[in-house]
Amino acid sequence: MASIVEKRGKKATTYMLRWRENGQQQNTTFPDLATAEVWKALLDANGQSMTAAQRAVENANITGPTVVQLLHKHISLLTGVGADQMGRYKRSIDHHFVGTALGRLPVAAVAYEDVILWVKHMQEKPGRAAGTKMRAKTLSNHHGFLSAAFNTAEILGYRQGNPCKGIKLPKDAKGGDQMRFMTKDEFLALDAAMDPWFRPFFNFLVDTGLRFGEATALRAEDFELDGEVPVVRVNKAWKEDESGAYYIGPPKTERSWRTVPMAASTVELVRPRVEAAGDGLVFTLKRGGPMRSGATYNRAWEPAWKKTGVPKEKWARIHDLRHTHASWMIEGGMDLFQLSYRLGHQSTLTTDGRYAHLMPSSRQSGAAIASAALAR
Structure with a gap:
């Protein structure tokens, strides 16, 4: 928070306002305490940004809905949105717009620079892992939500133009082939260290490529184990409602409805x-109850990795079993169209964007082109 320091001089007393902005100490002086207190309140209300505080003063006479009110209006007009997605929108509003300088601004007053300041503020927010900042992909999702709301504002006549347009968002650092693909030997070592109760679940994930929320929602009726080709049918997944409570609903996309051989x-x-599931879930925690990602990590995944002796920075995530499955399928000769169906991707473009670089033909042709180009 900003602070005020009284400065007594021979001729007059002044009031220095101090605050930290972008990691640096800033200050300015006012001739009277009342004015200093007003600007202190403005700084405290606008994320210690003098630019944002000045914008707030400039926009004081502009009326109309605020950005937070616009976001709520925007989601109220959406159609075909499930309770889980609606919950994510509301949590985005509560966690990243309510109480911010941008969130308090009238929609008609928001300028390009206001969104830039919000982006910079978001970049400094902590990420999920200790000691990290918010991922660029996460920031991009929230920015996309904001931009869509400003498109709605134009349609409703609240303002002209979208201040989100043209903003270059940061990108996560990348290098080499992305995602963590486990070799078969690595998985076998992890499997050997795994609590026996959880071995069927993790072997199932790496064999089928199902999403965690899909696999943990399966019931006995979804399996056909004695057919000519044993299969599992995916027709549901765990979701979160607006309050954050879990429920079983339809899978992620239309193409997520699929039948996967085992x-x-x-x-x-x-x-x-x-055979033991009855009417309940097939995969559960050891003492019963649904498998949640956090509990599964703490009780099974982390202990197994520790037993392997592999340094933590080289551990795969549970979700990387899905990527590992994809890499093994490609290694076995599966084409991207087949893989896209197996993974339940909405579009083959998604599959291509993530895994095309693993295709042997891609690597071979790339090597041939590079060799030809460098030939002397």
């Missing part, structure tokens, strides 16, 4: 769970 070795592992 290897014989996986069938042997999951059969006891399927």
